[in-house]
Amino acid sequence: MQLPEYEVYAIKYGERMGTRGDMFMRGDLHDAPMAMDYFVWLIRDGERAIVVDVGFGQSEGEKRGRTFLRCPTEGLRLLGVEADAVEDVIITHMHYDHAGNLELFPNARFHIQDDELGYVTGRAMTHKVLRHSFRLADVLEMVAMVYGDRVVFHDGDDDFAPGISLHHFPGHARGLQSVRVHTARGWIVLASDAAHYYESMEKEPTFMTHENIFDMHESYRKLVRLGGSLSKIVPGHDPDVLARYPAPSPDLEGIVARLDVEPSR
Ligand SMILES: [Zn+2]
Numbered sequence: 001m002q003l004p005e006y007e008v009y010a011i012k013y014g015e016r017m018g019t020r021g022d023m024f025m026r027g028d029l030h031d032a033p034m035a036m037d038y039f040v041w042l043i044r045d046g047e048r049a050i051v052v053d054v055g056f057g058q059s060e061g062e063k064r065g066r067t068f069l070r071c072p073t074e075g076l077r078l079l080g081v082e083a084d085a086v087e088d089v090i091i092t093h094m095h096y097d098h099a100g101n102l103e104l105f106p107n108a109r110f111h112i113q114d115d116e117l118g119y120v121t122g123r124a125m126t127h128k129v130l131r132h133s134f135r136l137a138d139v140l141e142m143v144a145m146v147y148g149d150r151v152v153f154h155d156g157d158d159d160f161a162p163g164i165s166l167h168h169f170p171g172h173a174r175g176l177q178s179v180r181v182h183t184a185r186g187w188i189v190l191a192s193d194a195a196h197y198y199e200s201m202e203k204e205p206t207f208m209t210h211e212n213i214f215d216m217h218e219s220y221r222k223l224v225r226l227g228g229s230l231s232k233i234v235p236g237h238d239p240d241v242l243a244r245y246p247a248p249s250p251d252l253e254g255i256v257a258r259l260d261v262e263p264s265r
Contacts, residue, residue, distance in 0.1 A: 003182045004163040006043045008190070008259040009248065010234060010241050011075035013055045014038035014097070016066045023196070024205040037239045038097055040072045041190050041259075042079060043164065043181050049081050050164070051089045051108070052179050052190055056100035060135055064096070070255075073104050078252060090166070092192035092236075093173035094120045094142065095209075096135040103141060110145055113168055114155045116175025117142060124174070124211070133173075133209055169194035169223055171216025172207060178223060183260035188234065189227040190259075194219050196237040201230060231263050 015037050021030030038061075041052035055072035062068060073083040089108045091099050093116055102110065120139050125131045145151045154160075154177065156168045163182035170176055172193045179190040195201045201224050210216045227233035234241060244264050245257035 001162070004045050005184045006045050006163060006181050006260065008181050008183060008188065009042040009079060010039045010245070010257045010259055011042060011072065011079070012037050012039055012242060012255055013070050013072045013075050014061055014066050014068050015239075023208055025208055027205065035239045036196070036237045037242070038066065038237065039241070040075060041179075041234075042076060042081060043179070043190075044081070048088070049086055050161075051076065051081075051083075051086050051105070053092055053098040053192065054089060054101040054105065056097045060096055060100055066097075071104070072101055075255065078256060079248070090160070090177070090179055091116075091142075092178065092190075093176040094138060095133045095173060095193070096138060098192070099138045099142065100135060102138065102145065109150050109152050110142065111152045111154060111160065111166070112142070113166075113175030113177050114153050115168070115170065116173060116177075117146070117151075117153070119174035119211070130211060167223075167226055169219035171212050171214070171219045172196075172210050174211050176219070178226075180226065181260075185260060185262055186232070187228075188232045188259060189223065190234050190236075191223055191227075192236040194223045195233065195235045197235050198230060198238055198240055200235060201233065231265070234259055 017035050020027035020032045020034045023034050040055050043050040058068040083104050086105050086108050090111045120134055154166050158166045160166050165180045167178045178194045204220050242257050247253040248258045
């Protein structure tokens with residue numbers, strides 16, 4: 001069977017300027033500035049549109065000192081996708097910057113790893129340091145979705161649809177999943193936070209937020225093995241994604257990157 005070839009987009013909705021010391025443990029030159037971009041991703045072909053992550057809302061982002069540029073649903077609209085028409089949303093993990101707008105997708109099923117929802121509703125959340133990256137309202141919303149028959153659970157690596165598969169990469173978050181998509185240039189991997197930056201895969205610095213350092217470092221390497229080369233892997237927060245990939249049209253420069261075409265490097 002011929003695999004579908006999807007179009008894939010990264011859509012920037014927020015940003016933050018920090019330092020290397022904010023991002024990485026024992027970061028070299030820890031005072032050097034380091035930017036972080038916030039994205040949601042769109043996978044589509046002629047038949048369906050699948051959204052990967054839903055971003056944070058304005059108030060939560062600003063509470064945490066992030067710049068909110070546009071609602072992620074506005075970003076999708078720039079590509080002609082209305083949030084209420086979306087039927088499937090893959091949630092890579094429950095951190096506030098990935099799962100903060102579930103209610104804006106009223107007709108969607110949400111796909112999540114068993115481990116992730118277990119983690120954010122269980123004993124780990126009695127530790128303040130471990131719940132810091134989650135927002136209670138997002139967790140409650142996701143539990144309500146379970147009771148409303150709107151959650152599909154995945155247990156480890158799983159097929160999602162022809163040409164789309166899910167891959168469990170724990171460490172940054174217990175149930176973190178990356179999404180592998182078949183495109184005209186072959187398979188590519190939307191890493192989400194299995195690798196925040198290209199350098200996470202190249203030099204393996206220890207990202208500051210994690211639930212298990214060993215698993216996180218193992219996941220960097222498994223991710224690179226899955227993708228095969230860095231040109232096939234799209235990190236979750238690297239501003240360089242918008243530099244390496246073209247915008248689909250001039251007016252979307254700096255906002256949307258088209259990922260199913262070869263990057264410049
Ligand atoms: Zn993130």
